[in-house]
Amino acid sequence: MKAKAPIRRSLFALALVVAGLSVAAAFAKDSLETFAMKNQADSDINECASGCSLPSHVDLSGESFPVQKTEEEWREQLSEDAFRVTRKHGTERAFTSPLNDNKETGLYRCVGCKTPLFSSTDKFDSGTGWPSFTQPLDSRTLGEARDQSYGMVRTEVHCAVCGAHQGHVFPDGPAPTGLRYCINGVALEFERAESKEDLKEKIEAWYHGGADPH
Numbered sequence: 001m002k003a004k005a006p007i008r009r010s011l012f013a014l015a016l017v018v019a020g021l022s023v024a025a026a027f028a029k030d031s032l033e034t035f036a037m038k039n040q041a042d043s044d045i046n047e048c049a050s051g052c053s054l055p056s057h058v059d060l061s062g063e064s065f066p067v068q069k070t071e072e073e074w075r076e077q078l079s080e081d082a083f084r085v086t087r088k089h090g091t092e093r094a095f096t097s098p099l100n101d102n103k104e105t106g107l108y109r110c111v112g113c114k115t116p117l118f119s120s121t122d123k124f125d126s127g128t129g130w131p132s133f134t135q136p137l138d139s140r141t142l143g144e145a146r147d148q149s150y151g152m153v154r155t156e157v158h159c160a161v162c163g164a165h166q167g168h169v170f171p172d173g174p175a176p177t178g179l180r181y182c183i184n185g186v187a188l189e190f191e192r193a194e195s196k197e198d199l200k201e202k203i204e205a206w207y208h209g210g211a212d213p214h
């Protein structure tokens with residue numbers, strides 16, 4: 001009979017381990033589901049942009065930008081800084097844009113033509129002093145060009161609808177893309193959204209032709 005006591009103890013210990021593992025597994029499953037749901041919501045936002053066809057007034061198949069204005073018209077529409085950065089490929093001073101620290105949910109539109117270019121779901125704090133994103137909302141509306149100024153080879157990014165210079169993209173960003181879109185805040189206009197669902201609706205509204213870029 002004495003030999004049974006250690007067996008009972010072992011069985012009890014085993015039961016404890018099994019119970020512990022079940023709790024851990026349930027917890028892991030929960031975290032995984034929350035993580036998956038969050039990622040699903042975030043990827044939905046980008047997919048809803050790139051999956052939608054462009055508005056009828058935006059045709060990116062041609063050589064020139066769909067929204068064309070004279071230098072005079074741009075000067076009239078934009079602030080001095082926005083004109084210098086977007087039309088003359090300037091760079092704002094680091095840490096000067098209020099959008100650098102902006103953590104609110106919402107949409108970042110091109111200051112020139114109001115096209116949605118970035119979402120708050122892709123924004124991260126790069127510590128550089130410029131608003132930074134891991135990806136654009138839609139690769140069709142953010143054009144890229146090779147920039148060899150200042151003895152460096154960089155990839156310049158601009159609004160593909162009106163040609164407004166936005167910034168550069170570097171291959172040293174965080175997951176999921178490993179990219180860092182380093183953007184001038186003055187080239188963007190922030191529109192706050194109540195929720196991710198509201199954000200998605202605002203993006204879809206532009207793609208469905210609800211916003212006039214002119």
Ligand SMILES: [Zn+2]
Binds near residue numbers: 114115161162
């Ligand atoms: Zn634009």
